[in-house]
Amino acid sequence: MQDLDGAAARIVEQIVSADVLVVGSPTFKGSYTGLFKHFFDLLDPASLRGKPVLVTATGGGDKHALIVEHQLRPLFGFFEALTLPTAIFASERDFAGGKLVGDAVRLRTEQAIEQAVNTLDARRPVRSGVAA
Template identity: 70%
Template sequence: MSRKLVVGLSGNLTRPSKTKAFVSHIAGEVASRAGAALSVFDIEDLGPSFPLAKKLDDLDAAARAIVDQLLGANVLVVGSPTFKGSYTGLFKHFFDLLDPSSLRGKPVILAATGGGERHSLVVEHQSRPLFGFFEAQTLPTAIYASEKDFANGVLVSEAVQARARQAVAEACRVAGVPYSVVRAA
């Protein structure tokens, strides 16, 4: 990858955000392995024009610049906290503003966080269909982390870190960057 761009987007509104830290961790690994530039945003970064926007033209220049980076990215890492079994409403609102063909073929790593294991399939039952609509290339390994996987906002679960490494390896393969994951015996 010659100076490509990896963009992370978190659907969280609160700061500090475990979801943004999680997305940043994964996107940072992809960017580091690929020698790519990295940008990570959360919904809050879109600013005051975003919640009332009905189309991209309704966004102010700062929000539009974030959209343009996301659309120009070579790899996306998207994640949302889980609320009532799904991603956040503003996360969905963001994607509602995009043209249906704008993510066609774009490699996407899906991630989510939640309070417990009962939400672990949110990436498969909610996120994957959303990006399927856009004809994005969602990578096979999606990553979910619950409250118990973090300590003081830092991902500490070895199992979740292993899934993240697998997703990073998949993204690198799609991007043509050598990367292998050694599986524990």
């Protein structure tokens, strides 16, 4: 990371210090893009250990849906991140006018967000309610 300029180093630090990551990539030849992979190559392998990660991807059709299971989950497994159970894949038919309109993908998105919030809540320290 010492080879990065100040702006890039700050972006990496923001990602490493985030409470949860929502990461995604368009599907390119059945996998994530080269730029996506290049960015994660900049991170120390231990930097995401235990961090909750919600994986997402887009693709031209249903045949690309397995990118989240066969490409993204193994990548974040390498980092020993806590990949949330629900992944989100959306194809062209799930969008209209730049907005997410597919009912199934909207439900999965709500479910994934709920899992992320619950994971964060479970990690917050419990304070004693005892008054002095």
